Amino acid sequence: MSTSKVTVHPAATRAAGAGREAERALVERCRRGELGAFEELYRAHAGRIYGLAYRMLGNPADAEDLLQEIFLSAHRKLDSFRGDSALGTWLYRLATNQILDHVRSRAARAGQVTDGMDDMSAFADASGHRLGDRAIDRVDLERAIAQLPEGCRAAFVLHDVEGLEHQEIADVLGIAEGTSKSQVHKARLRLRALLGRSSA
Amino acid sequence: MTCINYLSAIQDLVDGTIGAIRRAEVEQHLEQCAECRALHDDLQRLHDAAAALPALSPPDGAWLQIAGRLRQEGRLHDVAPSARAPRVHSAWLAVAAALVIAVGASVFALFPRTAQPPSAPAPAPHVSAQGNAADTKSVETVQSEVDLAQQQFEKAIADLEKVAKANQQALDPGTAATLEKNIGITDMAIAESRAAVKAEPTSVAARETLFDALRQKVSLLQDTIALVNEMRKGNNAGAAQMLNKS
Numbered sequence: 001m002s003t004s005k006v007t008v009h010p011a012a013t014r015a016a017g018a019g020r021e022a023e024r025a026l027v028e029r030c031r032r033g034e035l036g037a038f039e040e041l042y043r044a045h046a047g048r049i050y051g052l053a054y055r056m057l058g059n060p061a062d063a064e065d066l067l068q069e070i071f072l073s074a075h076r077k078l079d080s081f082r083g084d085s086a087l088g089t090w091l092y093r094l095a096t097n098q099i100l101d102h103v104r105s106r107a108a109r110a111g112q113v114t115d116g117m118d119d120m121s122a123f124a125d126a127s128g129h130r131l132g133d134r135a136i137d138r139v140d141l142e143r144a145i146a147q148l149p150e151g152c153r154a155a156f157v158l159h160d161v162e163g164l165e166h167q168e169i170a171d172v173l174g175i176a177e178g179t180s181k182s183q184v185h186k187a188r189l190r191l192r193a194l195l196g197r198s199s200a
Numbered sequence: 201m202t203c204i205n206y207l208s209a210i211q212d213l214v215d216g217t218i219g220a221i222r223r224a225e226v227e228q229h230l231e232q233c234a235e236c237r238a239l240h241d242d243l244q245r246l247h248d249a250a251a252a253l254p255a256l257s258p259p260d261g262a263w264l265q266i267a268g269r270l271r272q273e274g275r276l277h278d279v280a281p282s283a284r285a286p287r288v289h290s291a292w293l294a295v296a297a298a299l300v301i302a303v304g305a306s307v308f309a310l311f312p313r314t315a316q317p318p319s320a321p322a323p324a325p326h327v328s329a330q331g332n333a334a335d336t337k338s339v340e341t342v343q344s345e346v347d348l349a350q351q352q353f354e355k356a357i358a359d360l361e362k363v364a365k366a367n368q369q370a371l372d373p374g375t376a377a378t379l380e381k382n383i384g385i386t387d388m389a390i391a392e393s394r395a396a397v398k399a400e401p402t403s404v405a406a407r408e409t410l411f412d413a414l415r416q417k418v419s420l421l422q423d424t425i426a427l428v429n430e431m432r433k434g435n436n437a438g439a440a441q442m443l444n445k446s
Binding site: 033034035038039042043046047048050051054055060063064067068071072075076130131136138141142145156160161163181184185188189191192195196 | 208211214238239242243245246247249250251253254255256257258259262263265266267269270271275276277
């Protein structure tokens, strides 16, 4: 399996231009060991990273454990932050790589990153369950994402929630670009079935 | 039945990666086929809903666990209160609430096989608070939040004191005496801060000082428990390292 790492994220890139000077000062205070400074950094980024971990792993306990490991690791690695990218980008990259390492090792233990759900069964499963006209409830959607098979869920979260391109997903998950696309498509069909069933 | 040959193209349409000619063909099909139109609309809504999912708030205890571990490693330290920026009172409420959970975690760390963290809330995530609700809070609301935060700090301190005192025999008498002395100094700071708050109930600075003193005591008690934990595990080197830092 490929060990390619995430290089950049679109949302993080958008924020890259702002507040570099303030970020440098914050990082410097963190390096000096100021509790308040690191808490500030944590409060600014923990929500996004926890959301990614929670959705990728599918359960809150693992997500919390990993969140702690990510921020401990971030503090230890702050000396390697050179300010070439925004702090958020650096942190997001570190977090994504750590989450993916966890997903890969868990998938390796379970057998495979991809899952056994083929296109036809996903399609057949989804075709009888329309979402109807009501709005998609956020909590229902989160619950349905957590029920997706692992490989399918990782590709879907990275593509539809986080906004990565299939090529980037293929690199980070160590799969073919076509597989990433197929996994995302299957995930959507499965979600339609899950949410359609619950609204029926 | 949805037309299977259009399935992949419908997904590409949702992704916005379909070519112009194929797009026109699919859109023409969607106009004629209600099943495929329903599928496209549902997938588009799912895609949009997923993209709009918000950041999630991590459990309150997560930060305290991180801070505790970094403090134990000697990588973080508190800054004098005067160097801190003023904080919003409701932030203290969150910190205080989190402390109750952290106390549970400390107990769990001390007795991993025999004790469970007390009444930790369900770990389901919730959406980050948005907007400026805090700005519109009444003075009464703020006061009641401050009182509640103070109560929760005091509850956390009482629980930690109970655990620390019950296990102090694991420490050698000299270390125990030093810790006792430090706790005494913190208690004096708390008493003085309380008197200041009583004299000036609306003073933000007085409240900040009180909360800082309360937090300092929590840190001290957490360090005491961590120290006991290291000694129980037979990690004398780790315990010595912690003592040297304090």
